[in-house]
Amino acid sequence: MDVIQRNNITVYGNENAKQTIVFGHGFGTDQTSFKQVVQFFGKDYRVILYDNVGGGKADPEAYSPARYSTLNGYVTDLLDICAYLELKDVIYVGHSVSGMIGLLASIRNPEFFSKLVFLGASARYLNDDAAGYVGGFNQEALNGLYDAMSSNYYAWASGFSSIVMNNPDRPQLAATFASTLSAIRPDIALAVAKVIFESDHRADLGKVTKPVLIVQSSEDVAVPASAAEYLHAHIPGSKLVHINSKGHYPHMSAPGEVVTVMQEFI
Amino acid sequence: MLNWKKISDTFIHYVNDRSEHTTAGRLLPYSINLLRHAAGAYTSLQVVFEDKVTAKVKDATPAFLDELVLNPGPLEELLAEHRYEPFGWEEIPVKKNPLQDVLTALSAAAIIPLNINDRASMLVLGWSEPQVFDASFTEAAVLIRKTLESALTHTSRTDALELSNTYFTAILEAMPQAVIFIDDNGRSGWLNKQAARLLKLPMSGEMAPGAFAGAMADWRNSAANVDDINAKAAQFFSSPGNVIKDWIWQFGGDTPAQYSVSCTPVKHDQFTGKLWVFHKMVVATI
Structure with a gap:
């Protein structure tokens, strides 16, 4: 298994730096989504970027419905990357689904991680009325989303990118997201979306032993403020920061805000 | 020191008895639990080789290990190293151990390779206390494997026949x-x-x-x-x-x-x- 090829790993920044930051992207984007953020850290940190299998320039042959039927396949990939590059005590920055991937990886192999930063992360996207949990989606909405993805993926990708980017005054942001989203094979995109939207890692939050920074934008249609507050309430010692950005992709739409809160935290 | 002869006798008795009244889907978790209890182990699970990049943990105790994804390549190498025969670790290797994630903080482990209906898997038992794996363990583990493979093959066929029956009945009723x-x-x-x-x-x-x-x-x-x-x-x-x-x-x-x-x-x-x-x-x- 060639981990470098599988996850299209890029090593950037100061190779002699004592500290490494690993960035994990969310659904529909790839490592290029962090390009504005990583340039601020290249001087003082070694930066590792990678693509999740199924997206970006990850090896398309590496996709397996069995391995990636839950987030655990991505967790194993992240741990493989850490082991292969002999990383230790890294700062892990996970956007959206990669927040939970980093969280689970840190529980499984704590020695690889020193701190975790979550950008627009959620433990569960589906509402849980019985538990009074608001994840942002009900099953009907998710079924509608899957139907739209199945019936005309490219039209869905275009519409979805505008809605979740939520920066209508800067349409190039949605266009950039739409281009990476459209590059994913539609059947894989649908399978991955189902894995993400139907995941529930609320029970894992209390097992984290590392300091966690939760960064939350306003008007994030994928992750409402209630989901971020839930993370904060259930991750021991975590810090929640609401930043001045709109939409689900603050590292693309407001990189300066993200860098500022990250620098304070790390 | 564990009495492996007694453990295998107990296992064989209960698995053969249970296999007459249950499905393969239920027999395997039952058997894994039974073996853990009989052997006084802390951890018990199976690792199933699902495809060339996926080995998954199933039926695990403790439950948080369930659905963990492991890389099958190193696990296959480990089994090949032991010629696909059961083996025990009196001291669990710390480095380059593909089962490290499921045996964290344990002292000893036993691995029993299985092949059920052409699907490879392995049973893993882990103990907090040191254990000895002598010839009596090997003999018992071979019997345990044979019993389980035979019972699961039989119940899987029964399950398949029942499923076919359900399938065709539903079609004809429709x-x-x-x-x-x-x-x-x-x-x-x-x-x-x-x-x-x-x-x-x-x-x-x-x-x-x-x-x-x-x-x-x-x-x-x-x-x-x-x-x-x-x-x-x-x-x-x-x-x-x-x-x-x-x-x-x-x-x-x-x-x-x-x-x-x-x-x-x-x-x-x-x-x-x-x-x-x-x-x-x-x-x-x-």
Whole structure:
């Protein structure tokens, strides 16, 4: 298994730096989504970027419905990357689904991680009325989303990118997201979306032993403020920061805000 | 020191007993739990090789290990190193151990490779206390493996047959036509719910032909063209290999109806019989 090829790993920044930051992207984007953020850290940190299998320039042959039927396949990939590059005590920055991937990886192999930063992360996207949990989606909405993805993926990708980017005054942001989203094979995109939207890692939050920074934008249609507050309430010692950005992709739409809160935290 | 002879005897007794009354899907978790209890282990699980990049943890105790994804390559190398025979670690290797994630903080472990219906997997037991794995362990582990593989192969076949039966029953029940099968030896018959409704029987499914032959005769005799039907039947049944199609059965009364009937001989190594299909026709009224 060639981990470098599988996850299209890029090593950037100061190779002699004592500290490494690993960035994990969310659904529909790839490592290029962090390009504005990583340039601020290249001087003082070694930066590792990678693509999740199924997206970006990850090896398309590496996709397996069995391995990636839950987030655990991505967790194993992240741990493989850490082991292969002999990383230790890294700062892990996970956007959206990669927040939970980093969280689970840190529980499984704590020695690889020193701190975790979550950008627009959620433990569960589906509402849980019985538990009074608001994840942002009900099953009907998710079924509608899957139907739209199945019936005309490219039209869905275009519409979805505008809605979740939520920066209508800067349409190039949605266009950039739409281009990476459209590059994913539609059947894989649908399978991955189902894995993400139907995941529930609320029970894992209390097992984290590392300091966690939760960064939350306003008007994030994928992750409402209630989901971020839930993370904060259930991750021991975590810090929640609401930043001045709109939409689900603050590292693309407001990189300066993200860098500022990250620098304070790390 | 564990008494592996006693552990395997207990395991074999209970697994063989349980395999008579359960499905493969239930037998495996039961067996893994049983082995953990009998051996006083802290951790028990199976690792299933799902495809070339996926090995998954299943039926785990503690439960948080369930669904963990492991890389199959290093696990296969580990099994090959031990010639796919059971083995134990009196001290769990710390470095380059592909099972490290499931054996964290444990002192000893035993691994029993399995092959059930051509799917490779391994049973893993872990102990907090040191253990000794001598010849008695190897002997017991081989017996445990054989028992489990044999019981699971047997129950998997039974499961598959039951699933096929459910599948075909659902298909036949979903057909809009009334379908009746009668074994030539008169011992067995089967009808779907449309046929049961037609013959005014309380249930569908498999039953002795004697249980519905009378109802079928009554229904046929109530046909408006019963004489034609009987004449054609006499002609048809004079040659057992005949196939009859487009045979019209007409019924009057309050709810007039017309059926296009077919009767097809069914020949199989283990039985012969006749398949009757009654298709209700739409009758134009003026």
